[in-house]
Amino acid sequence: PWQHYFELLCSFQRENGHCRVPHSYTLDSVKLGQWARLQRQYYRNYMEGKSAPITEERIAQLNAIGFEWRVKEKTQSDMWRHKFELLCAFQRENGHCRVPKRCNVDSVKLGQWVISQRQFYRNCREGKSAPITEECIAQLNAIGFEWRVDEKIKSDPWQHKFDRLR
Numbered sequence: 001p002w003q004h005y006f007e008l009l010c011s012f013q014r015e016n017g018h019c020r021v022p023h024s025y026t027l028d029s030v031k032l033g034q035w036a037r038l039q040r041q042y043y044r045n046y047m048e049g050k051s052a053p054i055t056e057e058r059i060a061q062l063n064a065i066g067f068e069w070r071v072k073e074k075t076q077s078d079m080w081r082h083k084f085e086l087l088c089a090f091q092r093e094n095g096h097c098r099v100p101k102r103c104n105v106d107s108v109k110l111g112q113w114v115i116s117q118r119q120f121y122r123n124c125r126e127g128k129s130a131p132i133t134e135e136c137i138a139q140l141n142a143i144g145f146e147w148r149v150d151e152k153i154k155s156d157p158w159q160h161k162f163d164r165l166r
Contacts, residue, residue, distance in 0.1 A: 002058065006058075008028065012027065012032060013066065019036065043069050044069075080136060082108070086106065087143070090105065090110065091143050098114075117145075118148075
């Protein structure tokens with residue numbers, strides 16, 4: 001089975017240009033992300049002289065396709081950027097950034113994230129500590145993010161847009 005997983009990893013690498021498989025990534029019913037993570041763990045154990053089910057031949061095969069043995073964990077800014085990209089896709093599809101509270105996209109609670117961004121913005125404007133930067137605020141503004149969403153807007157978005165045009 002190792003060779004089958006390796007061939008799937010090669011396919012992933014050809015399609016994506018790298019071997020940094022997301023942990024939850026599945027291809028052809030194979031949990032490829034978990035397998036790649038396991039290879040990294042085996043490699044660490046091997047390099048520390050511990051028992052590990054990885055051979056020098058397998059290490060060489062993985063090296064040959066550019067497998068990265070150390071993958072930087074996602075930073076806060078990486079995670080923010082990913083969620084922002086999901087919001088941009090939502091905005092393109094729906095014409096607005098008013099994500100429903102319970103909206104989940106690719107296992108990301110996008111609705112909750114949007115609510116948090118509004119709260120962080122309010123805290124920031126009130127001089128309180130908030131984990132949102134001016135750069136993030138500018139990016140959200142650039143896509144038409146609404147910092148306040150009242151009930152009228154939520155209940156009748158068409159009427160709200162009509163009222164704004166008048």
